[in-house]
Amino acid sequence: MKRIYLDHAATTPIHPDVKEAMHQVMDESFGNPSSIHHFGRESRKRLDEARMTMANSINGHYESIIFTSGGTEANNLAIFGTAYANQDQGNHIITTQIEHHAVLHPCEQLEKEGFDVTYLPVDENGLVDIMDVKHALRKDTILVTIMFVNNEIGMKQPIQMIGNLLRSKGIPFHTDAVQAYGVEEIDVEELKIDLLTASSHKIYGPKGIGFLYKRDGLNLIQRQYGGEQERTFRSGTENTLAIQGFKKAVEVLQQERDERIQHYERLSEQLIQALNNRQIDYAINGDLSKECHVPNILNLSFEGMDVEIFLTNLDLSGVAVSSGSACTAGSIDPSHVLKAMYGEDSPRLRNSVRFSFGMDNTEEEMEQVADRIENIMNRLAMNN
Amino acid sequence: MSDRSNIRVVVGMSGGVDSSVTALLLKQQGYDVVGIFMKNWDDTDEFGVCTATKDYEDVVRVCNQLDIPYYAVNFEKQYWDKVFTYFLDEYKAGRTPNPDVMCNKEIKFKAFLDHAMSLGADYLATGHYAQVEERDGQHVMLKGIDENKDQTYFLNQIPKDILPRIMFPLGGMDKKEVREIAKEHDLATATKKDSTGICFIGERNFKEFLSEYLPAQPGEMRSLQGEVKGKHDGLMYYTIGQRQGLGIGGSGEPWFVVGKNLEDNVLYVGQGYNQDALYADGLEASELNWLVEGDFTESFRCTAKFRYRQEVTPVTVEPKNDGTVMVHFDEEQRAITPGQAVVFYDEDVCLGGGTIDRVFKNEQTVKHLA
Numbered sequence: 001m002k003r004i005y006l007d008h009a010a011t012t013p014i015h016p017d018v019k020e021a022m023h024q025v026m027d028e029s030f031g032n033p034s035s036i037h038h039f040g041r042e043s044r045k046r047l048d049e050a051r052m053t054m055a056n057s058i059n060g061h062y063e064s065i066i067f068t069s070g071g072t073e074a075n076n077l078a079i080f081g082t083a084y085a086n087q088d089q090g091n092h093i094i095t096t097q098i099e100h101h102a103v104l105h106p107c108e109q110l111e112k113e114g115f116d117v118t119y120l121p122v123d124e125n126g127l128v129d130i131m132d133v134k135h136a137l138r139k140d141t142i143l144v145t146i147m148f149v150n151n152e153i154g155m156k157q158p159i160q161m162i163g164n165l166l167r168s169k170g171i172p173f174h175t176d177a178v179q180a181y182g183v184e185e186i187d188v189e190e191l192k193i194d195l196l197t198a199s200s201h202k203i204y205g206p207k208g209i210g211f212l213y214k215r216d217g218l219n220l221i222q223r224q225y226g227g228e229q230e231r232t233f234r235s236g237t238e239n240t241l242a243i244q245g246f247k248k249a250v251e252v253l254q255q256e257r258d259e260r261i262q263h264y265e266r267l268s269e270q271l272i273q274a275l276n277n278r279q280i281d282y283a284i285n286g287d288l289s290k291e292c293h294v295p296n297i298l299n300l301s302f303e304g305m306d307v308e309i310f311l312t313n314l315d316l317s318g319v320a321v322s323s324g325s326a327c328t329a330g331s332i333d334p335s336h337v338l339k340a341m342y343g344e345d346s347p348r349l350r351n352s353v354r355f356s357f358g359m360d361n362t363e364e365e366m367e368q369v370a371d372r373i374e375n376i377m378n379r380l381a382m383n384n
Numbered sequence: 385m386s387d388r389s390n391i392r393v394v395v396g397m398s399g400g401v402d403s404s405v406t407a408l409l410l411k412q413q414g415y416d417v418v419g420i421f422m423k424n425w426d427d428t429d430e431f432g433v434c435t436a437t438k439d440y441e442d443v444v445r446v447c448n449q450l451d452i453p454y455y456a457v458n459f460e461k462q463y464w465d466k467v468f469t470y471f472l473d474e475y476k477a478g479r480t481p482n483p484d485v486m487c488n489k490e491i492k493f494k495a496f497l498d499h500a501m502s503l504g505a506d507y508l509a510t511g512h513y514a515q516v517e518e519r520d521g522q523h524v525m526l527k528g529i530d531e532n533k534d535q536t537y538f539l540n541q542i543p544k545d546i547l548p549r550i551m552f553p554l555g556g557m558d559k560k561e562v563r564e565i566a567k568e569h570d571l572a573t574a575t576k577k578d579s580t581g582i583c584f585i586g587e588r589n590f591k592e593f594l595s596e597y598l599p600a601q602p603g604e605m606r607s608l609q610g611e612v613k614g615k616h617d618g619l620m621y622y623t624i625g626q627r628q629g630l631g632i633g634g635s636g637e638p639w640f641v642v643g644k645n646l647e648d649n650v651l652y653v654g655q656g657y658n659q660d661a662l663y664a665d666g667l668e669a670s671e672l673n674w675l676v677e678g679d680f681t682e683s684f685r686c687t688a689k690f691r692y693r694q695e696v697t698p699v700t701v702e703p704k705n706d707g708t709v710m711v712h713f714d715e716e717q718r719a720i721t722p723g724q725a726v727v728f729y730d731e732d733v734c735l736g737g738g739t740i741d742r743v744f745k746n747e748q749t750v751k752h753l754a
Contacts, residue, residue, distance in 0.1 A: 309502045312455045316418065316503060329436035330444075330456025331423045383501055 003318040004365045008202075009151055009179060009297055009356035010322055014245070015204035021248035022206065025241055033238055034227060043240050050247035054211050057250050058196060059187040066212045066233045067243060071178040071199035072102040074212035075145075077223050077234065078174045078195040079106040082143045083115055085219035086172070090140025096120045096128050096157075097340035099147050101325070103176055104336075107145075120146075125287040126155040126341045133162055143172050148180035148196075152324065152337040152354055153286040154297025156180070163192030172218060178202055178210075182253060183261055183294045194218050200242065204359070205249030209242035260359060264295035267357040267366055271298065274370035280377065285338060285352055298355045301348040302377075308332055310353060310376070317372045323353045388414040393507045393551060394500035395419050396492060397446070397454070399439030402511030402554060404446040404573045405562045409553045410509055411450050418503065419447045419454040422496060424463035424487075425584040435586065445572035457499050459491055466490035468584065472597055475620040478646035479723030482538075483582055489541035489673075497546060507551045514539055514734070515555030516547050523547035525675050525734045530558035537692045540727040540737030541673045591621050603649035605630065608642065608661055608752060616651040619644045625662060625719030643752025652752045661752065663716040664745045669726045669738035670708045676735055680709075687729045688713075690720050690740065696729050709738060716745075 005013075025046065031039030033047045054065045068074040083093060095107050097119045107117045118136045120128050128146060137144075144166055149156050159175060166173040174195035177186060182203040188196055195218070199210035214220055214233070226235030253260075268288075275282055285299040302310065307323045308331065314321055324335030334349040342348050355369075393410050397403040397419045411417045421443045427435045440456060447454035467486045474481030492510065500508045512535045513528030525547060528534040542550075554562055566574035579586075585593045594600075600618030607613055613632050616622065621629075622641045630653060632639040642661040643652035654661045667690075674680055680703050687696035688711060697717065702710040711726060720743045727737035743750045 306502075308455070308457050309499065312420075312457075312503055315453065315455070326456075327423075328434050329423045329440040330421055330454075331458035332456075379504060380502055383498075 001318040005320045006355045007320045008358035011201045012204045018245045018248045022245040025244040050243045053247045060213050066230045070210040074197040075102040081220040084221040086142035090142045091115045092138050092141040094118045094136050094144040098337040126153045130161045145174040148175045148177040151179045153299045154294045155286050167192040200246035203249050206242045206245040209246045264357045270363045270366040278374045296357045301352040305351040313376045321353045392416040392505045394505040396510045397443045399442035401566050401573045404571050406511040406553050417452045421456040423458045462495045474723050480623045480721045484538045493542040509551035514552045527732045528555045536734040537727050544675050605651045624721040662718050664720050664743045665716050666712045666744035668742040672738040674736035689727045
């Protein structure tokens, strides 16, 4: 049985060039970038180059990049850091109901600490209405955090409009761009983003590394104290090995982005076509129009299917996909994203799966996936 | 050994040593083994951690040791609707429910079996101490050979027609052997303590747990002669034959619960372990489930158990027209408890069982036990 990995929104394999770059660093440079000797300078040089690569990738300044252990830490730093830095000016934060837990849970914690959080709803396609953002704004609003691309359904939020609105009011705008970074060209100046989260392991880089972009001059309070690395915003010896891998992943991404997008589009179309050819019933969660959806995520609802049975069967037949999030005891919690889109009682909460495509996938694999889905459905129909 | 790699066995894994060894044995026998953890109850400990998490993590560790895939399935809703609701209803009716019997009937060997079959399983296996064997062309359920651990009592309500799809790999072993195998293979659960009590209550105080769901109505404790002996905290907290927690002092033999009167909210107590009031010579049972072929319309002789970990005793079973049975004991039995199961045996074959509704002595209903 050939295993087919369709869970690239969870994490991606390491690109061969990334692996090579990391091997090279391991061989050539181990110094602590803060050290004042030759070994330190060797390491520092590479760190600075990587920081420049990151900054250029989103049209930010060199000083605006804070390396973190990944997306979760960057989101935590952005949200707590901004909230605490601005609490003398207000205690109101705006976010959405469909954020990643790395945004929702910090917001919930801030609520416990006395902050007031507005969780904006989304429409049936999972999109935030700019008018809702506008109406939610208050005099004491100190942060708006809205994700760029949703990780479960792949919908792109109206970031440009939100950015324009918030910049005109002088309210800090953070966006979790973890899912967007690998498929969208992001220009923080044009989009008027103040804080942006990116992660390496969603773009064929290593795990354990990400960054927070912080616009120059924006107030932020650090979450950890120590050797004052990352201009005091993130103390701790830099993960130089992972940073070099991340840098290479970004360089490859910049060369290949258009090619990747086309590849994802073909795969998505192929899978849909293959399901249609086999007369498998499904409904699309979200809206696949290019202007509001990324091509690497396809979230489908299969009427009458139970997600736990479906996911388990798919894995047993060699197809790796996912759905919502698993609880700590392994069972699948209904997706908060689909709940926000379709309501608590919608059967889609219990019958939807996410396919997310990668460069390693082939069109032939999409046919095989459809075959395996068909087999599972036929067998389940026979059981009943 | 024949090739069993195309035979898929789903193992219900709880994170305990029994189900761990069950999976190990089947893997050694060459089956395509899939481990599934059932999440039946939603609860968090004092640190806000889901209590099922620790058990699931043990399942993960063992499955990784065995190199078998593992998954979880959520039956919280089914468990609540079919087992917990029954559990509370029985207490409300003044009876002593057996949630393990109901869990096997409604969850493990129904919802979970369906789940296993939907994953393409040929068999469902669990770590119960019981055996399934083919005898004269029919599949029968036998006691586990470890008399002390035999769990057929709890399995009496599972349907006969599923037996060909069930495996109990531990039925032919004793507990000591199972522990030894686990240790020998260094399984993560080898020294894990056996779970005790009712699964959803766990280590917590039973009284406290129950009081969260049912209002306790304190009342009088009386002797059968009507003498007030003290106060009780609520009838549901007591079971027939219980000695602990009565708090009746004085001289003579210790006091025991001998019955309940739900209408008047009175707990009957009596003196002496072997007092007459605790003894009966027959019972009436309903919800009969038969695990062997037959129409069960004629009286027959067999043996029976009225509670888990009890020696069997000879009885005559007299089926009635309404589907219930009368069970006459050769010798009087102590502390027969309505709501518990009566389970019938022919030697080591479990014939089936039912739920005890009424208790008799000299052909009269024992009112204080009804």
